[in-house]
Amino acid sequence: MYKYGTTEEQMAMVAVKNHRHGALNPKAHMQREVTLEQAMLSRVIAWPLKLFDCSLITDGASCLVLAKPEMARKFTDTPVHIIGSGQASDAIGLYEREEFTTLKAAKLAAQEAYRMAKIESRNVDVAEVHDCFTIAEIVAYEDLGFCKPGEGGSLLEKGVTTIEGELPVNTSGGLKSKGHPVGATGTAQAYEIYLQLTDQAERRQVKGAEIGLTHNVGGSGATATVHIYRRE
Secondary structure: OOOOOOOHHHHHHHHHHHHHHHOOOOOOOOOOOOOHHHHHHOOEEEOOEEHHHEOOEOOOOOOOOOOOHHHHOOOOOOOEEEEEEEEEEOOOOHHHOOOOOOOHHHHHHHHHHHHHHOOOHHHOOEEEOOOOEHHHHHHHHHHOOOOOOOOHHHHHHOOOOOOOOOOOEOOOOHHHHOOEOHHHHHHHHHHHHHHHHOOOOHHHOOOOOOEEEEEEEEHHHOEEEEEEEEEO
């Protein structure tokens, strides 16, 4: 907010968007839409973060089946390929970080995944990012190269990251609405991307999605993983 002018309203827009997406997801923890006013007027948890800026701690489970491509085709006609993976670490102590407005581990992991996949951020059709707090989703936009540093809030104002937008983010509802089962969070993100890339996401389906991305963070940003997926 100090460095780039990001506003509380922009953060609240993340909650509004993700709750709208989550209301379309029958497996979401909180299948309820919220208004911008409700999000803005919710009680302060740790300023500027309010109740609706914080994700849900959820009970839940998810699993993935990983196999060689030739083996996968024996079990499904619609395999999804992992074409890029990146992982990076940073200092766990916040006082040791170079900046607070970005997660270095996430940026490095994304760069590694893009190189392996031989794509650029503009090629991503749909993404699931680690929105543990609404500001974390905005920072993720910037770390993943979806926009320049400081411009994450403007993507929300323009509707870019809604299901109908140019780059839908957190179509599942994200951690904010779908829920944050911690150990199952990362695989749940991959599950959503699988549904999107195989046209099984029903009411929240992104039309023509061919390349998806997941971004997961741990240790307050001390570690991050990014995976890129492509439909068969």
